[in-house]
Amino acid sequence: MTHLLEIDNLGKRFGGFVALENISLAVSPGERLGLIGPNGSGKSTLVNCICGTLRNETGAVRFDGHQIDGSSAHQRTHRGLARTFQLPRPFVSLSLLDNMRIPLLYTVTARGERKSAADIESRCFDLLREVGLEEKARRLPRELTQVEMRKLELARAMAAEPKLLIADESMAGLTHSEVEDILTLLKRLNAQGVTIILIEHIMRAVMSFSQRLVVLVSGRKIADGDPERVMRDPDVERAYLGQ
Amino acid sequence: MRSDVFFLVCLVIGGLLYAAAVALGNDYYFFAGYVVLQYIVLATAWNILGGYCGYVNFGSAAFFALGAYSTVAIHRLHPMPVPILVLFGGLVSGVVGLGMGYLTLRLRGAFFAIATLALAVVLQTLVVNWDYVGGSRGAYIVRPETIAPFGSYIKYLFLIMLLLAVGAITVARLIERSRLGYGFATIRDDELAAEASGVPTLQLKLIATMISGALMGMAGAPLPYYIGYLQPSSAFGLEYAVNSIAMPMIGGTTSWVGPLVGAVLLGSLQQIATVTISSAVNLLIVGCLLVGFVIIAPNGIIGLVHRYIQHKPADIVGRRRATADAPEPAP
Numbered sequence: 001m002t003h004l005l006e007i008d009n010l011g012k013r014f015g016g017f018v019a020l021e022n023i024s025l026a027v028s029p030g031e032r033l034g035l036i037g038p039n040g041s042g043k044s045t046l047v048n049c050i051c052g053t054l055r056n057e058t059g060a061v062r063f064d065g066h067q068i069d070g071s072s073a074h075q076r077t078h079r080g081l082a083r084t085f086q087l088p089r090p091f092v093s094l095s096l097l098d099n100m101r102i103p104l105l106y107t108v109t110a111r112g113e114r115k116s117a118a119d120i121e122s123r124c125f126d127l128l129r130e131v132g133l134e135e136k137a138r139r140l141p142r143e144l145t146q147v148e149m150r151k152l153e154l155a156r157a158m159a160a161e162p163k164l165l166i167a168d169e170s171m172a173g174l175t176h177s178e179v180e181d182i183l184t185l186l187k188r189l190n191a192q193g194v195t196i197i198l199i200e201h202i203m204r205a206v207m208s209f210s211q212r213l214v215v216l217v218s219g220r221k222i223a224d225g226d227p228e229r230v231m232r233d234p235d236v237e238r239a240y241l242g243q
Numbered sequence: 244m245r246s247d248v249f250f251l252v253c254l255v256i257g258g259l260l261y262a263a264a265v266a267l268g269n270d271y272y273f274f275a276g277y278v279v280l281q282y283i284v285l286a287t288a289w290n291i292l293g294g295y296c297g298y299v300n301f302g303s304a305a306f307f308a309l310g311a312y313s314t315v316a317i318h319r320l321h322p323m324p325v326p327i328l329v330l331f332g333g334l335v336s337g338v339v340g341l342g343m344g345y346l347t348l349r350l351r352g353a354f355f356a357i358a359t360l361a362l363a364v365v366l367q368t369l370v371v372n373w374d375y376v377g378g379s380r381g382a383y384i385v386r387p388e389t390i391a392p393f394g395s396y397i398k399y400l401f402l403i404m405l406l407l408a409v410g411a412i413t414v415a416r417l418i419e420r421s422r423l424g425y426g427f428a429t430i431r432d433d434e435l436a437a438e439a440s441g442v443p444t445l446q447l448k449l450i451a452t453m454i455s456g457a458l459m460g461m462a463g464a465p466l467p468y469y470i471g472y473l474q475p476s477s478a479f480g481l482e483y484a485v486n487s488i489a490m491p492m493i494g495g496t497t498s499w500v501g502p503l504v505g506a507v508l509l510g511s512l513q514q515i516a517t518v519t520i521s522s523a524v525n526l527l528i529v530g531c532l533l534v535g536f537v538i539i540a541p542n543g544i545i546g547l548v549h550r551y552i553q554h555k556p557a558d559i560v561g562r563r564r565a566t567a568d569a570p571e572p573a574p
Contacts, residue, residue, distance in 0.1 A: 053435060072445075073438035082439070089436040091429050093497070102429055105422045107441030160441055 002065070004029045004164055004195050005050070010059035012042075012049055019045045020219045023059070027164070027197065032190050034210030034227065035199045038239060042219040043199050044086055047168050051083045052076045064163060077103075078110050082162035086169045088149040090141035096152060097137040100124035103160035124159070131155045131185060147178045154185060164195045171202055179205050207231070215239070246417050253409040261405060265398070273401040277469060279510035280404040281462050285483065286490035286502035287411040288458030291418065292451045293488065294496030297431035298348070302359035303487035305366045306336040306456045308478035310463025315376045315473055318384055325403055325465050332464030333457040339366075340456020344449045367479040381474030384467040400465050411458050415499040418454075427451060428497075459487075482526060486510075489529045493536045495545030504544050 005027040012020040020042045027033055037043050048054040050061055052073035061069045068076050082103075091099050104120050115123070128134045131151035136144065141152060150170050157165055167186060171179045183205055190196050200206045206213065206227070213227040217239040223230045230236055244252070264272045285303060292298050310332030317323060317331055347358040371379045386396050393399040418424045426447045429437035434444050467473045486509065494505025509532065513525040540547040 051439065053438070072443075073435075074441045074443045077439060077441040085436065085439070089433045091432040091436065093432055094425070094428055098425065098428075102425055102437070102442060103440040105425055106443075110441060156440060 002029075003027060003062075004031075004064060006060075006062040007046075007050070008060045008062070010046070010049060010056045010061065012045055012054060012056050018219055020049065020056070023216075023219075023221050025214060025221065025224070027195060029163070029195055030190070030193060031195050032187075032209055032211045033195075033197045034206040034213045035197055035216065036201070036203075036206055036213065037216035040218075041216040043216055044168060045219075046216065047083060047166050047197075047199065050076075050166065051081055074106070077107050077160055077162075080161075080163035081166070082157040082160045082164070083166040084150075084153040084157050084168055084170055086172070088141075088153040090144075090149065090152055090156070092141055095138050095140060096128060096133055096144075097121075097124050099141065099152060099156055100127050100159045103156060107160040127155045127159050130158070132181075147174050147181070150174070150182065151185075154182070158189060158194075162194060164197065165189065166197045166199070168199045169201065170198075171200060171205055183209055246413060246420075249416060250409065250413045253412060257405045257409050261402060264401070270395055270397055273395075273397040275511075275514040277397065277401045277404050278514060279507060280401070280408045281466075282486055282490060282506040282510040283408040283503055284404070284411045284458055284462035285487040286494070286506040287408075287415045287499065288455045288462065289487040290491040290496055290499070290502045291415060291427075291458070292448075292455040294491050294501065295418065295424065295427035295431065296448060296451045298448065298451070299352075299356045299488070300359045300452075300455070301356050301484055301488070302343070302361075302363040303459055304479045304481070304483040305359075305363035306340060306459035307463035307466075307483045307487075308370065308475070309336045309339055309366065310460030311466040311473055311478045312370055312376050313460070314464045314467050315382045315384065318467070319375065319382075325400065325468060329403065329407065329461050329464040333461040336460020336463070337453045337457030339460075340452040340454075341449055343456070344452030348445060348448045348452070363479060363484065367475055370478075371475045377473070379475060381472055382467065383472050386468045386471060396468070400469055403465055404462075407458075407461055411462075412499055412503060414454065414458070415502070419499055423447065423450065482529075485526060485529055486513075489533045491543070493532055493543055495543030498545060501543050501545045508544075 003026040005025070007023055007025040010020055010023040023046060035043055035046070045054065049056040052068070052071065052075070056069055060067060063076065063079055063081060066079060068079065091102065101120060101124055104115065104123060109115060125134060125137060128137050131154060133148060133151055133155065136148070141149065144152060154167065154170060171182050174182070179202060186196055186198065186209065198206060198209055210227050212225065213223070213230040214221060215223040215230060215236050222235045222239065223233045260276070264276055285307060289300060289303055292300050313332045313335040314328045317328060343359070343362055347355055350358055370376060376382055388396060390396050390399045393402065418427070426437070426442050429440065429442050430444050430447060437444050463478070466478065470477065490505035490509050491502040492505070493509060494503065495501030509529060512528060516524050516528055536543065
C-alpha cells in the first residue's frame with residue numbers, strides 16, 4: 001500500500017539546538033494518526049517542516065507521490081496538505097465568510113476547478129454551518145470566543161479540501177464538551193476520506209481518536225504503533241512521568 | 244457597480260471637472276488641479292502596496308522621479324507625445340518596482356520601509372551622476388505654448404493626469420473586489436496563514452509592487468513638461484514620499500476611497516496654502532494633520548465616517564473597510 005505522507009530521516013536544527021533528528025514516519029491514506037510528546041519535543045516543528053513553514057535541513061518529505069521539501073507552503077497546500085495553527089491565526093480584517101473564501105479562491109480553484117461566485121459563497125456557508133458558525137458569517141474573527149476561533153481555524157483548513165489535515169493542538173484550553181465537538185468534527189471529516197494527524201496534549205482525546213500513536217521526545221521519535229501498546233511502553237512512561 | 248460602469252461614471256465626473264475648470268477661465272486652476280490629480284494617482288498607487296498589502300513604501304519619490312527621468316531620457320533621444328511617455332514611465336517604474344519587490348519583500352515592517360528609503364537614495368545618486376539626463380545641473384524641457392485642440396498646453400497635461408487618476412482609481416477598486424484583493428488582505432493580516440491557505444504571497448506582493456510602482460511612474464512622467472526644468476532634488480522631493488503616505492493614512496487605507504479623499508483634501512489644502520501663505524508651509528500642514536489623525540482617527544476619514552454611520556454601507560467603501568474601523572481587541 002502506498003503512503004500518503006512519507007517522512008524520511010528528517011532533521012532540523014535552530015543554530016546549535018537540534019529540534020528534530022532522523023524522524024521517519026509514514027502515514028497511509030485515510031489514517032487517523034495521533035502525535036504526542038512533551039512540550040518542546042518538536043511536534044510543531046515537525047508540522048512546520050511538513051507544511052513548508054520551515055524547511056528541513058536533512059531528509060525528505062514526500063506527499064502523495066511527490067517530493068515536496070523544496071516547495072513553498074502554498075504549493076503544498078495546493079497539493080492537498082492543510083493545517084491548523086496551534087494559536088489560531090484568522091485573517092482579522094476579513095469576515096468569517098471571507099476567511100472561508102480564501103482557500104476556495106486560492107487553493108480549490110488553483111487545482112483547476114472552476115467555481116462561480118455564487119458556488120463559492122454557498123460553499124463558504126456550508127463550511128461555516130459544519131462548524132456551527134453560520135450565524136456569525138458576517139462577523140469579524142475578533143468577536144469569536146476561543147472555541148469558535150478554533151472551529152474557524154479548522155473550517156478554513158477544511159475549505160482547502162485537503163487530503164491530509166494536520167490539527168495542531170486544536171483543543172488546548174477547551175472544556176470537555178468542546179473537545180467532544182471538535183473530535184466529532186474531525187471524525188466526520190475522516191469518515192469523508194481525509195487523513196488526519198492530530199497533535200494533542202489531551203490524552204483522552206488522542207486515545208479515543210487515534211488509530212496509531214507516534215511519540216516524539218527531544219526531537220526524536222521514540223514510539224510508533226498501536227495507541228494502547230505505545231502508552232504502556234516503558235520509554236514513553238519515562239518521558240511523560242519521569243523515573 | 245460594475246467596473247466598466249464605474250470607469251464611465253469616473254470619466255463623466257472627470258469631464259465635468261474639466262468643463263468647470265475651463266468655465267472658470269483661468270489657467271491657474273489647471274496648474275493647481277494637475278498637482279491634486281497627480282497626488283490622487285500617487286496616493287492610490289501607494290495604497291495598493293501600503294494599504295492593501297500592509298507594506299509601507301517610503302520610496303514613492305523614487306518611482307515618481309523614475310517616471311519623470313524616463314521622460315527626460317526619451318525626450319533627449321526623440322521627442323514623443325506625452326501619453327506615450329506616460330506609458331514608458333510606467334513601464335520603467337513597474338520593472339524597477341518588480342525588481343525592488345524581489346530584493347526586499349522578504350523583509351517586513353520597518354526593515355522593508357528602510358529598504359525602500361534606501362532605494363530612493365541610491366536612485367537619486369545614480370541620476371545626479373548621470374550626465375545624459377542633466378545630472379545635478381538638471382534638464383530643461385521646453386513645452387510648446389499651445390496644443391490643438393486643447394488650447395494651452397497645461398489643459399492638455401491636466402487632461403492626461405485626469406485620465407490617469409480615473410484609471411488609477413478604477414484599477415484600485417477593481418483589485419479590491421477581486422481575488423487579488425482578497426489575497427492582498429490576507430498578506431496584510433497574516434502571511435503564514437495566507438500561505439497555509441494556498442495564497443502565493445511572494446507572487447502577489449510582486450504584483451502589488453509592480454502595479455504600485457508603474458502607477459507612480461506614470462504620475463511622474465508628465466512632470467518635466469509641467470515644470471519645464473527638472474532637477475534631481477525636485478523630482479526626488481521629500482513632499483512626494485511624505486504626501487503619498489500621508490494622503491492614504493488621512494483618508495483611510497483599506498479602500499480606494501481613502502487615498503482619493505486624502506489626496507483631494509490635502510492636495511487642495513496645500514495648493515491654497517501655496518498661494519495664500521507660502522509653499523514652504525505645505526509639509527508642516529501634512530505633518531500636523533498626520534499627527535492629528537494618528538491620534539484621533541487612526542483609520543482615517545473613512546474610518547471616522549464609519550464609526551458615525553455604524554452600519555455597513557454596501558458600495559461606497561468596500562466590504563472590508565466596513566468592519567475594520569473598530570478598535571483592536573485587548574490582548
